[in-house]
Amino acid sequence: MKILVTGGLGFIGSHVVVELLNKSYDVIVVDNLSNSTIDVLEGIRTICNKEPEFEKLDLRDKLAVSDFFVRNQDINGVIHFAASKAVGESVEDPLLYYENNINTLVYLLQELQKLPKSNLIFSSSCTVYGQADVLPITESAPVKPAESPYGNTKQVGEEIIADVCKVNSSLSAIALRYFNPIGSHHSG
Numbered sequence: 001m002k003i004l005v006t007g008g009l010g011f012i013g014s015h016v017v018v019e020l021l022n023k024s025y026d027v028i029v030v031d032n033l034s035n036s037t038i039d040v041l042e043g044i045r046t047i048c049n050k051e052p053e054f055e056k057l058d059l060r061d062k063l064a065v066s067d068f069f070v071r072n073q074d075i076n077g078v079i080h081f082a083a084s085k086a087v088g089e090s091v092e093d094p095l096l097y098y099e100n101n102i103n104t105l106v107y108l109l110q111e112l113q114k115l116p117k118s119n120l121i122f123s124s125s126c127t128v129y130g131q132a133d134v135l136p137i138t139e140s141a142p143v144k145p146a147e148s149p150y151g152n153t154k155q156v157g158e159e160i161i162a163d164v165c166k167v168n169s170s171l172s173a174i175a176l177r178y179f180n181p182i183g184s185h186h187s188g
């Protein structure tokens with residue numbers, strides 16, 4: 001099984017890459033290094049004694065994304081972490097967030113729907129629950145109006161994926177609404 005991890009050198013992505021490699025998945029990472037550095041690959045190699053394939057790719061480049069999938073037809077699943085994630089920055093520069101979080105998702109889905117079978121895990125966020133009426137928040141809590149452009153990109157992203165899945169039975173997708181992850185691998 002070959003898994004594409006977008007944003008796989010970032011905080012959550014790099015930890016997931018370690019777990020995938022340790023479970024013997026073949027892993028290919030794409031990242032544009034906008035919020036990570038290439039040394040993370042070295043860290044992954046130190047922990048796992050192997051490293052994933054890596055390609056520096058900006059998912060905002062539609063043609064480059066298409067070319068990547070032409071060269072990598074053997075991908076069985078995608079875990080999509082690549083995004084901009086700072087709530088405050090998204091208020092200051094909403095178009096950066098709509099381009100980096102929505103356009104990239106659309107380009108990815110356009111390529112996935114060309115494959116005979118594809119599987120997608122989308123990194124959504126607890127921000128979709130807004131100011132929840134009942135705590136602790138459960139998965140049945142309603143989605144509330146977004147409080148920032150960042151939050152809106154996650155809500156709209158979930159809706160785009162649901163719409164595409166409705167008309168494309170070869171795509172299976174799930175959105176995971178992460179709360180704030182903390183910590184690091186025990187190696188440090």
Ligand SMILES: NC(=O)c1ccc[n+]([C@@H]2O[C@H](COP(=O)([O-])OP(=O)(O)OC[C@H]3O[C@@H](n4cnc5c(N)ncnc54)[C@H](O)[C@@H]3O)[C@@H](O)[C@H]2O)c1
Nearest residue numbers: 007010011012031032033034035036058059082083123178
């Ligand atoms: N960290 C959190 O608290 C949190 C909470 C909820 C949801 N999320 C979501 O989880 C995902 C991962 O979060 P993280 O904390 O690991 O973020 P991160 O910034 O550490 O990792 C994201 C990675 O994506 C890359 N990237 C960004 N735009 C890209 C592009 N256009 N093309 C290619 N690569 C690109 C960055 O260089 C970075 O390595 C994001 O989608 C984020 O919105 C994070």
